[in-house]
Amino acid sequence: MKLPNTLYLLLLLPLLAGCNLQKDIDVVLPPHKPVxxxxxxxxxxxxxxxxxxxxxxxxxxxxxxxxxxxxxxxxxxxxxxxxxxxxxxxxxxxxxxxxxxxxxxxxxxxxxxxxxxxxxxxxxxxxxxxILPRVPIDTIEWRFNEKEEALLLTSFQDDPDKANFYRYVVHRDSVEKASARDFFVNDNLTNGQRVSIGSGYNYRKNDTLIISLYHIEQKYYDFLTSTSDAKNANGNPFAQPSRIKSTVEGGIGIFTNLVYDRKMVIIK
Amino acid sequence: MHLPSYLLSLFLLLLLVKAPLAQAQVVNATITGQVRSATDRQPLPGATVGVPQLGIGTITDAKGMYRLELPAGTYTLQVSFIGYETITQPLTVGRTNQELDFRLEDGGNMLQEVVVEANTLRQKLNTNQMSVEQLTSTEAKLLPALFGEVDLLKTLQLKPGVQSGGEGASGLYVRGGGPDQNLVLLDDAVIYNPSHLFGFFSVFNPDAVRSVELYKGGFPAQFGGRLSSVVDVELNKGNPDNYRVTGGLGVISSRLTLEGPLVKDKASFIISGRRTYSDVFTRMLNKANEGSADYSPIPDYYFYDLNGKFNYKLSRKDELTFSSYYGRDFFKFSDASFKVGFDWGNTMASLGWRHSFNARAFVNTTVSTSSYQYTIANQIDVFSLRLRSDIQDFTLKTDFNLILNEKHHLKIGAVATNHSFTIGRLNFDGDDDRFSVATGNSFGAIEFGAYVSDDYEVNPLLTLNYGLRFSGFSNSGKNYFGVEPRASAKYNLTETLVLKGSFASMMQYIHLVANSGASLPTDVWYPSSPNVKPQRSQQVAFGASKLLGKGKYLLTNEVYYKWMHNQIDFRDGANLFVNDSLENEFLFGKGESYGNELYLEKIQGRTTGWIGYTLSWTYRQFADINDGRRFPNRYDRRHDISVVLLHKLNKRISLTGAFVYGTGNAYSLPVARFAMQDIEGRTASIVPIYSDRNSFRLAAYHRLDLGLVLKMKPKRGESDLTFSIYNAYNRRNPYFVYFDQINHETEKTPIAFKAKQVSLFPVIPSVTYNFKF
Missing domain, CATH: 2.60.40 (Immunoglobulin-like)
Known part of the structure; x- marks a missing residue:
């Protein structure tokens, strides 16, 4: 959970912005043998x-x-x-x-x-x-607030007999565009439950949304987490530098399979 | 309480004592008592009480208490303390013990407060304890400070062997130990997180605090539970004679203290409060820019703390003290998609009873409770998230002092603490069962310690202190025990040259889960358990102190070596916030730290101050970090220099300056990168590849702070204006470094990568108005 680190950055940013104390420096790196x-x-x-x-x-x-x-x-x-x-x-x-x-x-x-x-x-x-089995999306629903903005709820059933890992992606209008929402979760806290993934009030009436639920391997989840941590550590003084947890031996990278359920809805 | 019954309850400990009680004999009459300031009735630690004609003297302890062994006769007793009028009075000593209290009058000079140390240099030369730094609130108030916020912990960072964690931070890194290895005591009760906001400010309000003692090594046996230091903070006692109001108006906070008598000559109180008010201005700014598309609201942040102390003298032999602290930080932020509240703070209350059996024996007993907690709450429509961690203690402690004869001073005591830990308690709820997650761990643990130590004056030149502490911890059915020997020796080689040495073995049963260099409110304490062994350390130190320049200067050099075992770090990418299997993220290793501390000080005259230089090395070694190779700790600092000067220009103006220089912190940076397309090429990104931990160094840190204290002449009471210039020559000290990606203006593709250094505080002038009436 990265929420606290985000909060600390929020606290620090006004201070940094107010002072604007940033400058280019030279850093000598050790020789790197490409992998x-x-x-x-x-x-x-x-x-x-x-x-x-x-x-x-x-x-x-x-x-x-x-x-x-x-x-x-x-x-x-x-x-x-x-x-x-x-x-x-x-x-x-x-x-x-x-x-x-x-x-x-x-x-x-x-x-x-x-x-x-x-x-x-x-x-x-x-x-x-x-290859993993597909995990079907049960329901997709939405709720409006007084400003006619909608939050999205996506529900699915987690398999209680296995440790499961998911990647949840929302596109607007087309999967050919960049995703509007993308994150990955495990079932440590929701094992065997009917899981609901919510959102903020990010959507409006007549928005066309394409929701994809990927069932991913643990090693892919670890790779995603470690690359995300490594990226966050570069520029966040509160984050711990992270090594990449690759799924490949002898180099860096990921070799996995993409199994997903995908649904399209129009917010009405 | 009677002496025999007390001894009975501690008889097991007494069996360990080499000098049995039966040998205790009264050879001479004993004169005991307390030295206080006549102005505010505060005890004066470090005051000299002696008989010059006999060459016999002593120094008052932290509570202003003294004890003199004198042969029968008629003498002139002299009581003195820097900044106060010396008392000389005739004294006839017979064969009965006497109790004499003294109240020293203020020296009359308004700037007599320019007292850098409580002790005179000769007293410091001759004290048995080595590796200890003392500081009074009066001293800290004279030195320049960030935003004018006087901070005792930051002032301690100016002492050799003590380092800061980073720009503006109040965390103490003592002889290679982490901030989690400091035992921070406020009137004998533990404070778990002694800082506000990333450690920029400590929780100790300078108006409420009287003094602080920092032990870096040679730990007396009565202290235990942490590896690297003891920070012993004492709150002011209320003025027993007059009602007083003290306060200050600063750039970011204001303070107010009320004190006075409750029952004449019996009871007094002091209440002190402090609050920051930057949130008032940021709210106004946010409101003024409401609706502006380009404006990002500034988070709402403030903290406050309250201190209180109540003293009641039951009789000449009994005194009760009730001390308390309550502090909270509040943070709120909201925008269209993200609303969060975050608060954290310490709560402490302690009730102490000091009982004197006679002139040669007294006991301090304290019952206290202390807690630290943080809560993060997030609410969006029907969804609520609440994350909370806390630690709560109940402690019973007793310390028994017994003077067996003129050569042996015995200390015996015991402490027991009931800990309750709540770690990562998360509740996530919606409007039905589909949205309900609850997780987190709770532990209950018992920690205890018992000790005995003896100050043994072998002869006028050689003094020994030896002791043994036995400690234990119980959690989840697992019991740990530790035997912690302590020893120190002092030898007067000449009248102006003293050699000292010490050994201390320490145990630490609770651990701070923190993987950032900053002091963060989400750092939680975690108990030793079947899988998490206690941390252990041994430290040896040797030193020499020499009086120079006819006693005007004291030069001290200490060399130390510290071994640390069962040190804790965390796996790469460890999830430390919501994790029911937190122990799986722990890594266990060892550490070592060694160095040399040189310290030259001058405490009398118009110009006072000190120069400190520390040369040190600090390493950690874990099987799963850097392939098992040892690496420098983040706060490994090869060179650390501090120069502090205070100059009394005239009766109304004093000038102060502090310069610090330190080798840059060890730091981790990426050495390489790769492009990652991910499942959508549009979200392709550059991923940094980190190699060995802490293999880079930030640029050296150096800074000059300047200050001026201008005493004013109000019609009533006292007041001053304290001007500070933090970072006077606007040095851009590194806070962190990152690698930036420079993109093509139109195609948004990377065209270069550059290293950027971010600094935190430029030159910051400030002024604080202080008053007392």
Missing amino acids: LVVEGYLEYGRPLRITVLESSSYFDEPEVPLVPDAKAFITYKGRRIALRYQPHADPVYNKYYTHRSDEIMTGQPGDMYTLDVSDNQGRKVTATTT
Whole structure:
């Protein structure tokens, strides 16, 4: 829970803004040996695509650190599928990929996919992901205040027999636009309960909302948490610096599967 | 209470004493009593009581009490204290003990308050206790302060071996220990969070506090429960003769104190309050800008604290004291989507009974309660969130002082505390069962300690103090016990050169869950448990003190080494706020700290002050941090220099200045980065990669503060204007550093990365009006 850190920043910001005491400084960083950075999100019915880049020293030029000699394979049910190096963009989601196969992901809950990536420098990254079952959204409802603003309530049933992790995303009008709300939760406090996720009075009549509930792996949740913590620590004097908890071995990154229930509503 | 019954109840402890009571003999007559100020009847700790012709003298203790052993005869007794008229009176000593109290008249000079230390240098040279710093409220009030807010804890940071956690913070880092390792006592009761707002202000109102003693090492056996220091704060007693009003109007707060007699020569009271009022102005500003699209409302923040003390002299041998503290910080913020209230504070009450059996034995017994809590409350429509943590104590403590003979002074005592912990109690509710979450932990624990110690004057040159403390803790069916030996020695090599040494073993059974360098209100205390072992430390210190310049200067050098075991840190990304399995986030390791402290002080004359220099190293080592390699603690500071000067220009004006320099704090920064697209490329971001913890250093910290105290001449009472300039040469000291991403103006893509340093306080002038009538 990051609420207290947010409160402290709120207290501190007027002071900092009032004084405007900020300046550029030189920081000498130790030499950094780049490591492979992999992002792979498998989605049912879509081709197998991943992004392989490498890390950069913080003050290096901000360019895309491609790794053209990286060779990537995904293994499913004993079959090793090669992903060819072909940097390309997906204009719908505004995403970039470096490696792809025409093979479509067909995994069912419980199935396991394995990834291995290597390059000519001897760097090697491996990872696995197990397909999770979809968790259906029960109900989506909303309530108006006196200003005709609506809050949104999304309910679903948590499985009491497992530790579950979720990512909740709300888009306005289209999933092709940037999300209006995006956060991830675990069921530590709500195990086995019918969980309701609320919101502030952020919506108005006739808003079209697309609500997605992702059922995510714990290691993906840990990766999201650690990257969020690392980003927050850079610029927040009250936050503890955090190391990245990757789901891959031998490098940095995430290899997981995206299973979600998605509903569209129009606020009336 | 009778002496035998008291001894009976403590007979087990007495078995440990090397010098049995049966050997106690009255060789000479004993003169005992108390030295007070005639002006306000406050006890005068550090006053000299002696017989110059015999070369025998003593110093009054923290309560102004003294004791002299004298052979039969007729003498001239002399009682003196800096800033007061010396009393000399004839004294005939027979074979019976005498009790003599003294009231010293003010020296008459309005600026006689310019007294840096309560003790004279020779007294300080000869005191048995080493590694201790003393400070009076009077002294702290003369020094320049941030926003003019006088702060005793910040003044203590100017002493060698004591460091601040960061810009403007009042937290004390003593000889490599964290702020959680300080035992902060207010009239013998523990204060768990001694600061307001990130530690920018301590909870101690300077009008309410009389003095503070800070023990950095060589801990007397009566203190226990923390590893690194004891901060012993004593509240003022009310004036027993006259009603008085004292107060001050400052830039951000005002103070008011009322004191006076309740029953002539028997009872007195003092009540003191303080409140900040920045919230008044921020509310006005918010209201004026209401509706402005570009304006972000400023959060509402204020704090107040109240102190009270009541004294009742039951008889010549019995005195009751009731002390209390109540302080709260309040924070409120609201905008269209976020409304939150946040409050925190300490509550303390203690009832003390001092009973003198005779001139050679007395006992102090205290029953007290202390609590600290914070609450975060959030309400939006039908949804409510409430997060709360607290610690509450009930403590019974007794300290027995017995003078066996002229060579042995025995102290025996015991303390028992019932702790109640509520940790991360979260309630989230809506208008039906779908929205209801309750979580959190509660613990009840018992902590106790018992000790015995002996001040043994082996010969006129050598003095020893040795003692043993036995402590224990019980929580969740797990019991821990600790044996804590303490010893110190003083040897007068020459009349002006004294060598001292000490050893202290300490146990700490409760731990602060805090992973930030700031003193935050959400830092909660957590008990030792089956999985969380008590912290332990051992410290050795050696020192030499030398009087220089015909007694005008005292040069002290101390070297120390401290070993710390079962130190606690937290996993990367640990969730410390709402977590029913908090112990899973703990990491256990060890620490060490060593250094040298040099201190030159001058306390008499028109110009007084001190220079302190500390050279120190502080490390921690955890298996799960930095791959098990040791790393410097955040407040590891290789060099720390403080120079404090007070100059009495004339009877009405005194000038003060304080300069500090410290090596930059150890700090963690990212060394590399990677781009993360996430499931939507539109939310792509740069993620920092951190490497070893605390592997960078912030820039060095240095600052000059200047002050001027102008005594005014009102028709009635006294008043002054205290001017302060904090950070006089506007040094931009680092508060934190971050790496910024510079984006292309139109494409919003990163074009460069730069390191930025954020500072907190520029030059800040302030003025405070103080009055007393």
